[in-house]
Amino acid sequence: MEIVRTIADLQSKIKAAGTTEVGFVPTMGALHEGHLSLIKRSVSENVLTVASVFVNPTQFNDPSDLERYPRTPEADCALLASAGCGIAFLPSVEEMYPEPDTRTFDLGTVAEVMEGRYRPGHFNGVAQIVSKLFYAVQPKRAYFGDKDFQQIAVIRSMVRSLNLPVEIIACPIVREASGLAKSSRNTLLSAEEKTNAALISQPLSCSREFMRQGAGVAETAAFVTRGLQNEPLFRLDYYEIVADDTLLPVKDWNESAHITGCIAVYCGKIRLIDNVHYK
Amino acid sequence: MEIVRTIADLQSKIKAAGTTEVGFVPTMGALHEGHLSLIKRSVSENVLTVASVFVNPTQFNDPSDLERYPRTPEADCALLASAGCGIAFLPSVEEMYPEPDTRTFDLGTVAEVMEGRYRPGHFNGVAQIVSKLFYAVQPKRAYFGDKDFQQIAVIRSMVRSLNLPVEIIACPIVREASGLAKSSRNTLLSAEEKTNAALISQPLSCSREFMRQGAGVAETAAFVTRGLQNEPLFRLDYYEIVADDTLLPVKDWNESAHITGCIAVYCGKIRLIDNVHYK
Numbered sequence: 001m002e003i004v005r006t007i008a009d010l011q012s013k014i015k016a017a018g019t020t021e022v023g024f025v026p027t028m029g030a031l032h033e034g035h036l037s038l039i040k041r042s043v044s045e046n047v048l049t050v051a052s053v054f055v056n057p058t059q060f061n062d063p064s065d066l067e068r069y070p071r072t073p074e075a076d077c078a079l080l081a082s083a084g085c086g087i088a089f090l091p092s093v094e095e096m097y098p099e100p101d102t103r104t105f106d107l108g109t110v111a112e113v114m115e116g117r118y119r120p121g122h123f124n125g126v127a128q129i130v131s132k133l134f135y136a137v138q139p140k141r142a143y144f145g146d147k148d149f150q151q152i153a154v155i156r157s158m159v160r161s162l163n164l165p166v167e168i169i170a171c172p173i174v175r176e177a178s179g180l181a182k183s184s185r186n187t188l189l190s191a192e193e194k195t196n197a198a199l200i201s202q203p204l205s206c207s208r209e210f211m212r213q214g215a216g217v218a219e220t221a222a223f224v225t226r227g228l229q230n231e232p233l234f235r236l237d238y239y240e241i242v243a244d245d246t247l248l249p250v251k252d253w254n255e256s257a258h259i260t261g262c263i264a265v266y267c268g269k270i271r272l273i274d275n276v277h278y279k
Numbered sequence: 280m281e282i283v284r285t286i287a288d289l290q291s292k293i294k295a296a297g298t299t300e301v302g303f304v305p306t307m308g309a310l311h312e313g314h315l316s317l318i319k320r321s322v323s324e325n326v327l328t329v330a331s332v333f334v335n336p337t338q339f340n341d342p343s344d345l346e347r348y349p350r351t352p353e354a355d356c357a358l359l360a361s362a363g364c365g366i367a368f369l370p371s372v373e374e375m376y377p378e379p380d381t382r383t384f385d386l387g388t389v390a391e392v393m394e395g396r397y398r399p400g401h402f403n404g405v406a407q408i409v410s411k412l413f414y415a416v417q418p419k420r421a422y423f424g425d426k427d428f429q430q431i432a433v434i435r436s437m438v439r440s441l442n443l444p445v446e447i448i449a450c451p452i453v454r455e456a457s458g459l460a461k462s463s464r465n466t467l468l469s470a471e472e473k474t475n476a477a478l479i480s481q482p483l484s485c486s487r488e489f490m491r492q493g494a495g496v497a498e499t500a501a502f503v504t505r506g507l508q509n510e511p512l513f514r515l516d517y518y519e520i521v522a523d524d525t526l527l528p529v530k531d532w533n534e535s536a537h538i539t540g541c542i543a544v545y546c547g548k549i550r551l552i553d554n555v556h557y558k
Contacts, residue, residue, distance in 0.1 A: 202488050202491075203488055203492075205485075206484075206485035206488040206489070209481050209482055209485040209506060210485070212481075212506070212509065213482075213502070213505050213506055213509065214509075223492070226492050227488060227491070227492055230491065230492065230493075
């Protein structure tokens, strides 16, 4: 695996590979099995896989979140190499933002609901960095984890509005044995918090059984929120059951072909998100 | 690993090992990861591990169940060896039952409820073979999978009534990724049945979340049975929420320090059991 730090180096290495079958996995590092599943999927579907490791400052609405975000570049490179990645791109902030990025993207309502409401500016920052990375890598396919369900919708919206020739591929959430969705932020949890955080996925996954037994949308949502309200360590930002295409709340299971429940919850100081597909 | 087929051979091999730290895992073969977890636990706690592979006819109340019970002795021996087993004991029916075993054990109420009611004679047959095997192996510790939760209570009752110096160790259920409890009988399920069988563990595990949210015993039991009644492929024998010590039904979570929900359900022609510990 090659490790490059500038866009010029990156592009000459990609060119040297002599293929347009390029899969791309943008990451913020602190890699875990979730990321590696994206790499492996890309390796299986492309001639060359490029991964970026870059903690993008413009997508952090909370400076303390940026400050404590875990950074493990050496381990990341070892993991990327072991998963079959061809090129690891670890740019500096100066490389990616030689001058402030003043672009404001029109991402539609999918960027305004849920995370958009609780993390103002976050998705615009995501669109800034992902568009820059897409321009630099020019991948045929890009891979994202389904934990960031809304992010995928936002990126698809950006790709459409910029007419980028990139196929966006969503990959399933990878979970701990406890059910906790793998996340770089999990490393910031204390042992006790981590034990408790496992309780997020429990009402979430069980709410599918609840729905299967005939519960309506409101009743199903109440099942999830009640499961978390019992735990003093949690502070719920939202739980919303939304249509996959619009990310707008549904009131009835028949309102859309695909419906997903999305949660954001503080476990102590650490904000975690997760989701479950109902249909 | 040594493979022996007679009690005389078994005992001379155990004697030659020169240790009283003998762990024993009685099985009916068709080994899966659940069995292997017992072998590994025994290997970690004893100097010598003995496993038996014997489909015991006296514990089958249903001849067609005995007839179709899977038999894979070569694969079993390879798996036992790979897990660190010291001696595999594969006796013949003639070796274990040179004459009919007419013993009737007084196993108490733990053998009369649930499986005892639906599979008359089953636990007496289990007590017959396990007592014979315990006499033959004279283990210090014996390991059983928690899937057969009631069987463990019955064996403990037998050990007490016969004053056998064997410690009975229960090991956690090992599950498929789908949640389906590993069982030799799973190999008898069609692909469609296996997919459906995964739905047994779902209401079961979710009923813990239901209880955690404040549901009473009857409500929790109804949650599980409702989850299965929706599936035409299933026919429920019973779902009972019982005290771990007596195996008698409880009406309130406060009635016992340890409470378990036990299910027996036909998936097509194959009868499956599973359980969940509530507290």
